[in-house]
Amino acid sequence: MSNPASNESYEGQIGSLASQRPGKGNVIDLRSDTVTQPSPAMREAMYRAEVGDDVYGEDPTVNRLEELAAAKVGKEAALYVPSGAMGNTTAILTHCRRGDEIIVGDRSHIYLYEVGGAARLNGSPARSVPTRPDGTLDRVRLASAFQGSDIHEARTGLLCLENTHNMCGGRVIPPQTLRELATPAHERGLPVHMDGARLFNAAVALGLPASELAAQVDSVMFCLSKGLSAPVGSMLAGSREFIAEARRVRKLLGGGMRQAGIIAAAGIVALNEMVDRLAEDHANARHLAEGLANIPGVAVDPASVETNILFFGVVSESGINAAANTALAEAAAREGVLLSGGDDGRIRAVTHYGITAADIDRALVVIAQCLLAVAL
Ligand code: TLP
DSSP states (O other), X not given: OBOTTSSSBHHHHHHHHHTSOSSXXXXXEOSOGGGOOOOHHHHHHHHHOOOOOGGGTOOHHHHHHHHHHHHHHTOSEEEEESOHXXXXXXXXXXXXXXXXXXXXXXXXXXXXXXXXXXXXXXXXXXXXXXXXXXXXXXXXXXXXXXXXSSTTSOOEEEEEEESSBTTTTSBOOOHHHHHHHHHHHHHTTOOEEEEOTTHHHHHHHHTSOHHHHHTXXXXXXXXXXXXXXXXXXXXXXXXXXXXHHHHHHHHHTTOOOSSTHHHHHHHHHHHHHSSTTHHHHHHHHHHHHHHHHTSTTEEXXXXXXXXXXXXXXXXXXXXXXXXXXXXXXXXXXXXXXXOEEXXXXXXXXXXXXXXXXXXXXXXXXXXXXXXXXXXX
C-alpha cells in the first residue's frame, strides 16, 4: 500500500519512523508525559483506521475505543474527548446544575490549571479543601465543605478527586482511601468525579485493574495522550445515562469531532499495548529520584515517588528556593535536559515513553553540573 501523500511506500515510511527515537534528537524532555511521540504501531493504526462521522455515532473506530475504554474502567459507557481538561469540564457540566458549587483539592489540576472552566462555563464556584502531601484531601475540612442546607449558600453539586495526583508528585490513592474520601459525598446523595488523567499509572503502581479505582467514583476521566502516548485524546466514563448527557455537553463545548477514528485508532493501541510499560517509567522516575538524592544541595524524597512524576529542588534555610530552581532548570535546558515547574517553586520531572534508563543517567550528570554552575 502506498501513502497517498507521497510516492514512498507506507511501510518504508513506518520503517524509518520505527528506527527513530520517539523523542527529539538528543534532548531529554522531562517536562511532561504529554510530550510523548506516538509509537510506530499507533501510526500504522491511524493510517489504516476505518472512519465515519462520529457526531452521527458512525465512526466505527471511535465506537470501538469508547467500548474498550468503558470495559477497562468497569463503567457502562465512555466518551472520547479531545483533552483531559475538556473531559473534566464536561463531567462538571453534566453532574452539576448551573451555579452548583464543586469541591476540589487546593492543589488539583481542575482548581489550578483548567482556566476556571467550571466557574466560567457553569457559574459553579469551586470550594477548595486542603490537599495533603499524599494527594488526598483533609478529611475534617472535606466533611464541612458540603453546602446548601442554608438559604445563603450555593448548593454543592460534585466532589472532585485526582488520582494520580500531579502536583503531589504522582501520588497514588488506593481504592479503600478513595472510597473513604467519596463517602461524605455519597452519603449526601452527591456524585464524585475522579480526574484520573494518569489513572493507569495508579493502577500499574498498585498492581490492580483500573476498574477497582474507578468503582469508587461515579465518573472518571483518563488521558490517552500522557503516559499512554497517544497523540490526542482523553476518555470520560460513567453510567450510560451520564455519558448520554455528557455527549450533549461535549457538543456544547465544541468537542463533537467528525472522522475522529483517525486519532481514536491510536487510543486503542494505547489501551491495548501501552499500559504495562508504564512500570518502566515508574522505575526510571525512582532511579532519577535516588540519583538526585545523592547530589549535595538537592532536596528530594525518593520514597514518595510512586509513579512517573517527581519534584525536587534547591531548598535554602527559608524554604524552597524558587529563584535557584528556575536558574537550575534554565541551565539544564541549555544542556538539553528539559524540566518544568510545580505550583510551589520546585522543579518537576516526568518520565515517559521514549525516556530510557541511560537518559536518566545523563540527566543526573547534567543536573549535578548545572547545580555547581548555578551555586557558583
Ligand atoms: N497536565 C499537564 C499540565 O496541564 C500541567 C501536565 O503537564 O501535567 N488532569 C491532570 C491531573 C493533568 O495533569 C492534566 C494535564 C489534565 C487533567 C489536563 O489534560 P489535557 O492537557 O489533556 O487537557
